[in-house]
Amino acid sequence: MRYYAEKYRSQGTELLGKTIEERGLVEQWLEVEAHNYNPAIYELTMQLLFSPKFGRPVDEKLVKESDEKLGKTLDVYEGRLSKSKYLAGDFFSLADLSHIPFTHYLVGPMGRQHMIRDRKHVSAWWDDISNRPSWKKVLELCKTPFG
Template identity: 40%
Template sequence: MAAIKLYGVPLSTATMRALAALYEKGLEFELVPVDTSSGAHKQEPHISRNPFGQVPAFDDGDVKLFESRAITQYIAEEYNDKGNQLFCPGNKVVKAATRQWMEVEGQQFEPVAMKLTFERFYKPMFGMSTDPAAAEELEGKLGKVLDVYEKRLGESEYLACNCFTLADLHHLPAVHCLMATDSKKVFQARPKVSEWVAKITAREAWAKVLALQKPH
């Protein structure tokens, strides 16, 4: 049995983020399903793993974490010698840039992108109606963030540097969901952003994450 355990569900964007890091590193792990449809994430034993009643949660021996970005950073640093580098090797400038763009994802991109993902992706999935006005407003806000990305990606192949890092990986769940909706136009309207999306979503590790969502 794998020492590493990830508690979550493959359709959860936060779980997907942690899964991507595990696959990038080629680590053996056990994905322990949490039945969120029955509210198991709000009850014991899961509430002891994640006190906010959310997924994922993570165990690696005596290391027990929740919050997907904390999990991905632990994986990248603890297993630095395994699989693909998620902190691009380089000087302090490169390392600082990686941290900076990870913050940009969490503070600037994610809040807008996930609201738009709810409107465009999850509402139809759950038989709810999308609010067109809200979606349009959110697309405008996301477009302003992506204008900054477009400029940055004209200077660097990936967000932090010329290597794929956690700064890119953290975007994958929301990008994947939005590219399956009409909101893909916000990405496609920006050539450098569109190229970047194509590159990060074509990674082998990401294909493995998506494979977990297919019914067996």
């Protein structure tokens, strides 16, 4: 993703920040996502969507652990988003964009919208980023078996 954001930075939304400081914040939140958000939401996706689809049992212990880890990460996000509109500041960035696909599954077919809705600032952030015209276009073009 960073490659494409850099390659096409002069076209459309500036996803990497306009200053070196903004770029640093984008990178910081991409790392938070990679090490804290993604592992938990990935396990939830595998257990709640893919295991049933392929006839494998759901590991309820892993689901519980992943729910707890994701909840703690979302609490950190809530704190951050109480101070800025988006993760890296008051501008939409790659740090926000990269959360959309898995979070779409979380609030949709996984039925865990409460994890977002129970956090005022995370909920407002999600409403903002998930209603961007570009994401709506992706949803139109890429139908998945999970919605």
